[in-house]
Amino acid sequence: MVKSHGKKQRAKNKSRRTGAAYASAAAGTLHQHTPLPDMSAVEEISYLPDVFVDTGLAARLVAACRAGCQPCQRTLSKKVLAHEATLLGLASAIYGTMPAGAVASAATKAWAPLAQAATYDGGEAPEALEAFGALTADERSDLLEDALDHWAMGGLLPEGIDQIRSLLGLRVAPSQGPDDPLDAFREAGVKVFTLDDLDLGDVDAYHLAPNYGVMLAKTEADGRDMPMLTLYPETEDAGIEDLEARTDWEHWGLYGVPDLDPRWRLRARIADRSLQALVRVGPDGEDDIELWRAAETVTLPDHWWTLLDRVQHVLVAGPVKDAENPAALQAAGDAGELLAVVARVEFR
Incomplete structure (x- = not known):
């Protein structure tokens, strides 16, 4: 009886530590998704210096998303949602530099501009943190799902954006604000066209x-x-x-x-x-x-x-x-x- 209880406890600990489902951990069929992604973009968020972000958990979730492993995604997503700082880190790393897409949830569309403002304002994020704290459980789940859509596409990760900026020599001034990101490309000599520039008239x-x-x-x-x-x-x-x-x-x-x-x-x-x-x-x-x-x-x-x-x-x-x-x-x-x-x- 004691031996059986110890085996169960070890399986639970293994599940908690790795993010795997309990049945997988107990059966010894645990699998891992490698390579784990670089989570430095999460670690460098200036308004989370004193908060513990579980970058290991975040990395395993992103790796599972990239591998398309639904069981691991479900298990690890629950753990991230329960760990507020890790959820905030994953979302901020994306929406601190990128706008919410057209198909993003209403919660993400409302919160993303605040995250961008925090990035451009030198890391002060009272409004972003307050709005994040007011999100319901369903809204946090939507925010995580939207952020993971970007994390799953390696070419759109924050480190990829930083590399592009470095190659173009772009330096975004705090006064520029998040509402005119194309100006940075114009200043770097990159020709930018909009629908208005092309004079397409009324779109059918x-x-x-x-x-x-x-x-x-x-x-x-x-x-x-x-x-x-x-x-x-x-x-x-x-x-x-x-x-x-x-x-x-x-x-x-x-x-x-x-x-x-x-x-x-x-x-x-x-x-x-x-x-x-x-x-x-x-x-x-x-x-x-x-x-x-x-x-x-x-x-x-x-x-x-x-x-x-x-x-x-x-x-x-x-x-x-x-x-x-x-x-x-x-x-x-x-x-x-x-x-x-x-x-x-x-x-x-």
Whole structure:
């Protein structure tokens, strides 16, 4: 009994010391991720001089991230979250010199400018430390996850940034502040172009958002024929989640008629009897959502154009993965993954 207890205790100690799962440590199957990364960027954070940062734990977590080892990442992340100074060190080493990315969490986007300000202000970090202390457990978890995304990519590590700065001879003055980092490159003679410099004019937002294709169809409403458009994804990010986020269309099970929303317009051109776009018009009269735009002019079949002209409304439903398969529409409706609206037809 004593022997068994001692074995268990040694396994627990080994797990605590190495960050491995208890079962791995007990079975003697412990593995390590090597080489361990250089954590000098964490050790050099000026506003953490008197706080113990477990650089060994931090290094093992980063190594596990680079190796893509999920079990070790989960185990070690819990330990880092429980060790406030180590979490702060890992996050500060990244966001003290880099802005939060577009996909970062709200907590990271709010905290990163404070970390940058602390770096540029000579290491005084009262606001950054106060804001860090106010983070909830979930927000700290998000901050760690965002920081680890950068640590996992070796080319974006702080030591890599320092090397680039050294090669370019860049010295960032405290008065420059974190809001104009491109000025350092300009001062070093590096030509910097922005969208404004290139004078690209208005950027077409349609190609930056998920896009859909359309298939012509016909349905029945109150005993009368009605034109119908079936949407299918044309880009990888298009689908039910996107439509739910960008529209307030109702879930439709192919029974009854969806609600009419006059903000949604199917634009049709009379001159060549073609469809142009499916859009939602905002309060200012401008298009605020464009789900589909014709890539080329296609003249509609006479019977469908005649129906469109007579009804002047269209039932729009989607998304359907295989728009040419009639069973796919029914399957999407049965699965609750079909959204629909009745839109106005806007002839031009």
